[in-house]
Amino acid sequence: MKNNLLLVLSIVLLFSCSKNSRSEDNHVKNIDELNIAIKQAKPGSEIVLANGIWKDVQIKLYGHGTKEAPITMRAETPGEVFIEGESYLHLGGDFLIVSGLYFRNGHTPSSGIIRYKIGKDSTAFNSRVTECVIEGFTQPSRTKIDRWIEFYGKDNQLDHCYIAGKSNDGVTLLVYHDGNENTNNHHQIVNNYFGPRPRKGGPRGETIRMGDSKTSLSPGRVNVSNNYFEACNGEVEIISDKTAYNSYTNNIFNKCEGSLVLRHANFGTVDGNIFIGGDESNFYGGVRVINAGHWITNNYFYKIRGVEFRSGLAIMNGIPMTPINRYRQVSDAVIAHNTWVDCKSPWQIGVGQNIASAGVLPKSEIRSAAPIRTTIANNLVYNSQEDKTPVINYDDMDGILFKNNIIDNGGSQYSTYDVFKNEKLKMKQVNDWLYVPENTQNQSMDSVFVGFDFGKIDHDLLGDTRAKNNRVGAINKVASAEKFVIDKKKYGPKWFSPEKAITKPNVFTASSAEGDLANNIKKAKSGDIIELSDEVYTIGTSLKIDKEITLRSKGTDKVQLVFKVPTNSPAFEMNPKGVLRLDNLDIKGENSSLAFGILEQNMSSAYNLFIDNCVIEDFGHILKATKGSFADSISVSNTTIQNCDNGFTLAAEEKGNYNAEMVTFVNCKFINVKSDVINFYRGGYDESTIGGFLTLSKNTFTSCGGKDKTGTLIKTPGIINVLISGNIFKNNPVKLVALLWGEKNNHELNNTIERSGQMKVEQQRKLDLMY
Secondary structure (H helix, E strand, O other): OHHHHHHHHHHHHHHHHHHHHHHHEEEEOOHHHHHHHHHHOOOOOEEEEOOEEEEOOEEEEEEEOOOOOOEEEEEOOOOOEEEEEEOEEEEEEEOEEEEOEEEEEEEOOOOEEEEOEEOOOEEEEOOEEEOOEEEOOOOOOOOOOOEEEEEOOOOOEEEOOEEEOOOOOOOOEEEOOOOHHHOOOOOEEEOOEEOOEOOOOOOOOOOEEEOOHHHOOOEOOOEEEOOEEEOEOOOOEEEEEOOEOOEEEOOEEEOOOOEEEEOOOEOOEEEOOEEEOOOOOOOOOOEEEOOEOOEEEOOEEEOOOOOHHHOOEEEEOEOOOOOOOOOOOOEOOEEEOOEEEOOOOOEEEEEOOOHHHOOOOOHHHOOOEOOEOEEEEOOEEEEOOOOOOOEEEOOOOOOEEEEOOEEEEOOEOOOHHHOOEEOOOOEEEOOOOOEEEOOOOOHHHHOOOOOOOHHHOOEOOOOOEOOOOOOOOOOOOHHHHHHOOOOHHHOOOOOOOOOOOOOOOOEEEEOOOOOHHHHHHHHOOOOEEEEEOOOEEEEOOOEEEOOEEEEEEOOOOOEEEEEOOOOOOEEEEEOOOOEEEEEOEEEEOOOOOEEEEEOOOOOOOOEEEEEEOOEEEOOOEEEEOOOOOOEEEEEEEOOEEEEEEEEEEEOOOOEOOOOEEEEEEEOOEEEEEEEEEEEEOOEOEOOOOOOOEEEEEOOEEEOOOOOOOOOEEEEOOOOOEEEEEOOEEEOOOOOEEEEEEOOOEEEEEOOEEEOOOEEEEEOOOOOOEOO
C-alpha cells in the first residue's frame, strides 16, 4: 500500500513538472497565438513557431530576459518556418534570442526585415539573431529604399545567418550610432554568409554600413569577424565604415566587386582578411583608406584587378578643413605584414586627387591633402609576371614611411619611388589562390621593421605567433598554409546550403503556329533553349521574359520574327530576372512598337540582354528604359540595327542612378536610326560611384541621328567608363559623334569619321553635386 501511494505521488509530481515545462515551451501556430505568447513571456520562456508558411506577419518580439534565462523564439524545425509576404521581425527589450527562420517570397513593409528596435523607443540590448536566412526578400520596386538588418542598442549579435539577393535601394545591414544608447555598442556580426548582392546601378548598394557622416565621430566598437562575403557587387563599397574603433578580422571576400572602405572611420582595425579576385573581372577590390589611425595588417590579396577606388590598397587624398561628410586626410595609419599576389597596380596612393577640377568643383570638393604620418612596412608584393606599375602615385608620398617592403616583380627589377626591396622569391602554390614564400633563408624576409606598437601584431594571417618567427608578409609558415582550407560550412546556418544545383538546359522546338512560341517560353525552365524551325513567325502579342531563355534559329539561315503588337507595346517584355539570349534571328517590328520593353513598375531586380548575329529593324524604339529598371548587361554583337525611329535609350533615372551597368556593342551595323542611337545617362556628380560602362568597338554607324534634337549621335552624360574604338562613322547628319568626359575614364581611339561631325573630349565637366 505504501509503495502504491509513492508511485501515485511520483506520477502526479512528474505530470506537474511536465505541465510547467510545457508552459515555458509555448508552441504557436499563428500570429495571434504568437502575440499572446510574447505578451506572456518572462525570463526563460521559449516560444516555438510551428513549421509552415507564416505570411504577412509583423513580429514584434518584446520582453526582458536575463543573461542566465533569455527569452527565446525559435522555429519548430530550423529552416521549416517560412516568413513570407509583407513581414518583418523587430526586437525590443533585453536578452532575446531568435533562431531558425527563413525569410523568402516577400518584402518588409517597414524599414527593416530584422530590426533591433520596435517603433521609436523600444530598443533591444544583449539580443541575438542566429541561424536565420534572408533570401531575395526584396522590394517590388528597386527604387524603394529599405535596410534588411538594422542594428540599434548595445551588445547585440547577428551570427550564422545567410543574407543574399537584395536588389533594391538601400544598404543590406546598417548599424545606427545616433544617441548614447547606440554608441560604444560592441555589436557582434560574426560567422555569417553574405551571399550575392547584384550590381545596383548607383549608390546605396553596400552590404554593410556603420553609421553615416553625421555620426562619424562616434565610437562604435563593432566586431565584424569570421564572415564570408561572396559576389557582393552592389556598389564600389562592400563595407562602408563611417564610425570609429570598429574591427574587421578574419573575413573572406570572394569575387566581390568592391572594397572594404574606411569611409569616415577612425582608428579601425583590418586584420587577417582574405580578398580573392580573378581574371574575369576588373572590379574586384581590396581596402580603401581614409581618415586617421587605422591598422591594416595580416591581410592577403589575390588577383585584385580594380583600379583607383577599387585597387588592392587605395590610400586617398583628403580635403583640407573638410566638412564632416567629405574626405578627411589620411594620417597615423599603419599598413604592415600584408601580401598581394598577382594584383594589378596593388598600391595606389593619393587616389581621388582632383586639383585639376578646381575650375568646375567648389573648393570644398578638392582633395589636395596627401597622406601624412603613415607607415607602410613589412609587406610583400609578388607577381608571377611583371607589373609595370605596382605603385601608382597620384600626388605626394613624402608623408609616408616605407620600410622593408619586398617585391618579386616577375623577375624584373622595380625601382620607381624607392619603396621596395627587390628579391627573387620561391613561392609555393597551395591552392588556386594561395601562394606563400618557401621557408628558405632570406635575410630581407626575416629582418622585419619594428615600428611603434608593432608588438601588437603578434600573430599572422593563419594564427601563428610572430614572437619567434616574424617574417615579411601575411603568412609566416608554409606548413600552416598547406593545412588551410576555406570551409564554407562554417558560415551561415547549419541547416542551409547556398549551393544551387546545376541542371542541363532543355532544348525545345517551337513552330510558327499561333501561340506555340509563347507557350514554349511559358513552360520552359530558366536556362532552357528554344529553337525556331520555320522560316517566318508572325507574332501578335508581347513575349514575356521572366527567366533565362535562349531563342535561336534551328538551321544556319536566319529565322524571321514579325511582330504586329499593339501601339507602344514591346516585342519582348523584360521582367525582373529576365535573361534573353537571341541568336541568328531577323526581328522585324512596326514604327509604333518597341523591340524590347521593360515593365513600368515593380522591376524588383535586373534583367539581361544578349544579342548575337541578328537583324533588328523597323521599330519605334529598340529599347527604352523605365524609371527604376536596371540591366546588369546589354551585349550586342555581329548585329544589324536599321530603319528605326530610336535606338537604345537608357536615360530614365535622376541623380546618381543609371539604367544599366555593362553596355557593349561589338561589330554591329547601325543604319538609319533616326534618334537616340545610344543614349546612356547618369545624372549628378558622386565620385564614389564609378559606373556605368559603355564599350563601342568595330561598329559602323551610317545615316543615323538625322532627327536627334541634341545633334549628338552617342550620348553618355555622366557615364564614368566609355571606350569608343575602331568604329566607322559615315554620313551621319549630326554635330557631334560624342562628347566625352576626359577627366573620367572616357576614351576614343582609332575611329574613322566621315561627314559625321566631330568627336569631342571635354576634360572637365561641371555637374550637379548629389549631396
